Amino acid sequence: MTRxxxxxxxxxxxxxxxxxxxxxxxxxxxxxxxxxxDREEIVEWLRHIHPIWEDRYPxxxxxxxxxxxxLRPVYWLGSWQFACLDYYRPPKGVIDRAVRAEPFPPxxxxxxxxxEAIVHKRFAPDDVPEGWHLNTCLVNLYGARVADGKxxxxxxxxEHRDFEPGPVASISLGERALFQFVTSSRPGSREGVVLxxxxxxxxxxxxxGEEWKRRTFHRVQRVDRRERILFDxxxxxxxxxxRVNFTFRWVPAAHVVPFAKMSAQARNDVRRYMTELATxxxxxxxxxxxxxxSAG
Numbered sequence: 001m002t003r004x005x006x007x008x009x010x011x012x013x014x015x016x017x018x019x020x021x022x023x024x025x026x027x028x029x030x031x032x033x034x035x036x037x038d039r040e041e042i043v044e045w046l047r048h049i050h051p052i053w054e055d056r057y058p059x060x061x062x063x064x065x066x067x068x069x070x071l072r073p074v075y076w077l078g079s080w081q082f083a084c085l086d087y088y089r090p091p092k093g094v095i096d097r098a099v100r101a102e103p104f105p106p107x108x109x110x111x112x113x114x115x116e117a118i119v120h121k122r123f124a125p126d127d128v129p130e131g132w133h134l135n136t137c138l139v140n141l142y143g144a145r146v147a148d149g150k151x152x153x154x155x156x157x158x159e160h161r162d163f164e165p166g167p168v169a170s171i172s173l174g175e176r177a178l179f180q181f182v183t184s185s186r187p188g189s190r191e192g193v194v195l196x197x198x199x200x201x202x203x204x205x206x207x208x209g210e211e212w213k214r215r216t217f218h219r220v221q222r223v224d225r226r227e228r229i230l231f232d233x234x235x236x237x238x239x240x241x242x243r244v245n246f247t248f249r250w251v252p253a254a255h256v257v258p259f260a261k262m263s264a265q266a267r268n269d270v271r272r273y274m275t276e277l278a279t280x281x282x283x284x285x286x287x288x289x290x291x292x293x294s295a296g
Contacts, residue, residue: 085270
């Protein structure tokens with residue numbers, strides 16, 4: 001079970017640099033979007049997944065300065081964008097980037113349907129591409145690495161942009177996180193913070209459009225400890241989870257391919273991850289098995 005706070009703190013509206021407050025265009029924040037019942041269903045589902053640790057580079061193309069492991073264990077739904085394949089970056093980076101993955105569980109499918117309705121109601125039509133729907137999800141664990149009795153906090157994400165078309169949505173569970181939009185891509189820079197928002201337990205955030213998707217970067221600056229929330233699932237050796245975030249995006253169906261239809265090089269780059277996933281997931285076991293008739 002997760003340890004829950006007895007008293008809830010409701011967040012202030014998003015804060016813009018310069019003192020302006022209020023919900024800007026292209027940005028939605030909804031506290032308590034996830035009901036307590038849905039939260040319980042999600043936490044139960046988390047007991048059945050097995051997140052993995054990924055390295056940034058393929059084993060046979062490690063740069064001179066060495067391999068780099070991602071800060072936290074991850075899981076994907078809908079499609080899996082392995083770090084060593086360099087994620088999904090249209091218009092050119094669309095081949096061998098999004099590997100078909102497990103479907104959303106029912107509780108997340110319901111929340112996605114509600115989120116898509118909000119987007120179509122609240123966002124300008126020009127900011128929602130034709131065919132857009134949330135068909136891929138990154139499950140990100142935030143917390144601390146634990147090794148030899150030492151805890152190293154890695155509950156952050158550096159400045160970056162999401163390149164999938166259209167609005168991006170995220171659902172947060174656990175400790176609140178300080179989410180910032182910034183104009184500077186310098187790691188950890190305090191300059192250029194355009195807007196920041198505390199993302200609370202059970203909240204939804206959606207952002208899109210020119211300012212939030214294309215003009216600014218975003219990051220998770222830190223994750224609190226004040227409520228002393230810890231998740232006992234999913235269980236990951238050497239990691240303590242105090243926040244789980246579900247980030248939903250759209251990858252056009254033509255770019256989401258089964259493992260067996262990837263190039264031989266891409267399959268070799270991610271085979272060890274697919275094999276690890278297959279030890280717990282019938283879906284990934286079947287994806288690996290589908291390659292065998294055409295192998296050799």
